[in-house]
Every structure is written in structure tokens, then in C-alpha cells.
Amino acid sequence: MHYPALSxxxxxxxxxxxxxxxxxxxTGLGGHTREIARRLSTGFVIANDRDAxxxxxxxxYTREFAARIQFHHGTFSDLQEAVAEHGVQKVDGLLADxxxxxxxxTAPHRGFSILADxxxxxxMDQSQRTTAGDLVNSAAEKALADWIYQCGEERRAxxxxxxxxxxxxxRSTLHLAGVVERAxxxxxxxxxxxxxxxxxxxxxxxxxxxxxxxxxxxxxxVRSGGRIVMISFMSLEDRKVKEKFRALGREGRGTVxxxxxxxxxxQEIGENPPSRSAKLRAxxxx
Ligand SMILES: C[S@@+](CC[C@H](N)C(=O)[O-])C[C@H]1O[C@@H](n2cnc3c(N)ncnc32)[C@H](O)[C@@H]1O
Numbered sequence: 034m035h036y037p038a039l040s041x042x043x044x045x046x047x048x049x050x051x052x053x054x055x056x057x058x059x060t061g062l063g064g065h066t067r068e069i070a071r072r073l074s075t076g077f078v079i080a081n082d083r084d085a086x087x088x089x090x091x092x093x094y095t096r097e098f099a100a101r102i103q104f105h106h107g108t109f110s111d112l113q114e115a116v117a118e119h120g121v122q123k124v125d126g127l128l129a130d131x132x133x134x135x136x137x138x139t140a141p142h143r144g145f146s147i148l149a150d151x152x153x154x155x156x157m158d159q160s161q162r163t164t165a166g167d168l169v170n171s172a173a174e175k176a177l178a179d180w181i182y183q184c185g186e187e188r189r190a191x192x193x194x195x196x197x198x199x200x201x202x203x204r205s206t207l208h209l210a211g212v213v214e215r216a217x218x219x220x221x222x223x224x225x226x227x228x229x230x231x232x233x234x235x236x237x238x239x240x241x242x243x244x245x246x247x248x249x250x251x252x253x254x255v256r257s258g259g260r261i262v263m264i265s266f267m268s269l270e271d272r273k274v275k276e277k278f279r280a281l282g283r284e285g286r287g288t289v290x291x292x293x294x295x296x297x298x299x300q301e302i303g304e305n306p307p308s309r310s311a312k313l314r315a316x317x318x319x
Contacts, residue, residue, distance in 0.1 A: 036305040038311040043068075053076040053124075055127070058109060059082060059130045059131065060080040063094040065128055066095055067098060077101045080104045081105040085106055087137070105119075109129075112250060113254065124259060125260075126260045128264075131244065146206055147227060147230050150206055152166065153169055158238075164237065177193075177198070178190045184269070193213050196212050197209070244273055244274075252286060252287065262314075262315045271312045287317060287318050288319065295314070
């Protein structure tokens with residue numbers, strides 16, 4: 034069973050018109066794409082993701098609505114081309130559900146998992162060259178510490194970076210998780226390597242820059258009266274989305290529809306605990 038986070042809320046804020054054209058920038062396994070497509074008549078949805086594996090699964094999951102979906106393999110930086118390729122100038126709505134999918138996070142061979150052994154990979158797009166293993170085994174200690182501190186918001190970053198450099202070569206996800214666990218004691222519920230894994234994943238996939246790029250091009254991809262809906266799972270990302278949407282409001286280019294972020298209901302969290310940290314924000318373009 035696949036649970037896209039805040040699905041009903043995303044659909045509500047997109048205010049879907051059956052003849053409209055939508056862009057799902059992060060199709061993943063196709064959960065949100067499917068919900069959009071099923072509400073369309075003559076319209077269609079461009080379903081984009083940088084992960085070809087996920088797109089193949091999304092194709093299966095959305096087969097029933099295939100006539101209303103155009104798939105596209107690319108990053109946020111390629112979205113302008115994705116839209117133009119389908120003969121569209123502006124879309125009626127853009128959805129981005131940021132981060133990694135459950136599939137990416139839990140499939141051991143993708144190397145994101147802290148709990149199952151796998152290669153230190155973490156590339157969302159497997160045609161990309163640099164893997165987490167390349168960073169872990171060849172980056173300077175200072176660079177590792179800065180990434181873990183800034184992207185992972187991990188206070189014990191220096192200690193962790195030192196332990197990583199000493200333990201090189203690090204061969205697998207569980208090897209790395211063990212090195213971090215021995216370097217810093219567990220505090221609270223999180224595995225001590227959670228933030229380190231998150232930081233590496235963000236660097237491997239250049240996630241901060243990709244989000245900045247998305248936030249800068251999204252308003253130009255959406256027609257006047259159309260909407261942008263974004264779901265984020267990390268405070269760093271939600272902050273960027275919030276600031277961009279507020280700036281659009283101040284500049285008279287958009288109307289913020291969510292004064293406070295929309296979060297999942299108790300029921301959704303009960304059924305799908307990973308949705309716990311999801312935050313949705315929406316803006317209407319003027
Ligand atoms: C949280 S998942 C989306 C799940 C999806 N909404 C669903 O219902 O299955 C995020 C997806 O965004 C993709 N992604 C993340 N950053 C991206 C980027 N810069 N360009 C394109 N896709 C990206 C990931 O590969 C992943 O499949």
C-alpha cells in the first residue's frame with residue numbers, strides 16, 4: 034500500500050480543473066500523480082522525477098489513468114524543458130513533495146537506509162556519477178564536518194567527521210552507521226547516524242541548490258490564477274518554501290493560501306507514521 038503524504042490537502046490546494054495541465058515535479062511512486070490524473074478529463078499531468086526506477090513503478094501504479102499522464106525523467110533544473118517538451122507554456126498547478134520516497138529510503142540497494150546493509154550510494158538519479166561512498170571515502174575532514182553540521186543540523190559534526198576519516202575505507206551503510214554510533218552516544222529516539230545520513234543524501238543529490246532552483250523557476254511555470262503546492266519534511270526546506278512564498282506575496286506576484294503550514298491529521302499519522310513531519314504550503318500566482 035502506498036500512502037502519499039497530505040494527499041487530500043494537496044489536491045484541495047491545487048484546486049484541480051478537469052481540463053487543466055498540471056506538473057508533478059516529484060512523482061516518486063505516483064501517489065499524488067494518480068490522485069491528480071483521476072480528476073482530469075481533457076487535461077493531463079506531467080509526471081517528473083529524477084529517479085528512473087521510481088518512474089517505472091509510478092507508470093505501473095497509475096496505469097489506469099495512463100492517457101492523462103506524460104512522464105518525464107529529470108531534475109528540478111530541467112523542469113522548464115520538461116514543460117516545453119510537452120508543448121506547454123504554463124501549467125495550472127505545480128506540486129512538489131520534497132525529499133526521498135519511502136521506496137528510496139527503505140530499498141537496501143539504494144544505500145539510503147540506516148537499518149539495512151547496502152552500498153553507500155544515495156543517488157536519486159542513478160545515472161549521476163558521485164555516490165555517498167565517494168564523499169565518505171575521499172572528502173576532506175573539514176568538508177565532511179561542514180556538511181554534517183549545516184545540512185544535517187548535527188551539533189556533533191566534527192567528532193563524527195573525525196571518526197569517519199579514521200575508519201576509512203567505509204564499505205557499506207551499516208559500516209558507516211556503526212562508525213557514527215561508536216563516535217557519538219545515542220540521545221533520544223533518533224539513531225545517532227540519522228542526521229549524518231541525511232546530510233550525505235542532501236549533498237550527493239545537491240538538494241539545497243535544487244530546491245533553490247525550483248523555488249526560483251516555479252512562479253514562471255504557473256499561469257496567473259494557478260497554484261504552487263509544496264510539501265516538505267525538513268525544517269531547512271520548509272523555511273525556504275515559507276520565505277519564497279512570503280516574498281511572492283510582498284512583491285505582489287502571489288497570494289499565500291496557507292498562513293500556517295498544513296500538517297497531517299492524527300488519523301493520517303496513525304496510518305502512515307512517516308507523514309508525521311510533513312508540512313504543506315500553497316501560493317496562488319497573480
Ligand atoms: C517524497 S518523494 C515523492 C513521493 C510522491 N509524491 C508519491 O506520491 O509517491 C520525493 C521524490 O522526489 C524526487 N526528487 C527529489 N529531488 C528531486 C529533484 N531535484 N528533481 C527531480 N526529482 C526529485 C525523488 O527522487 C523522489 O522520488
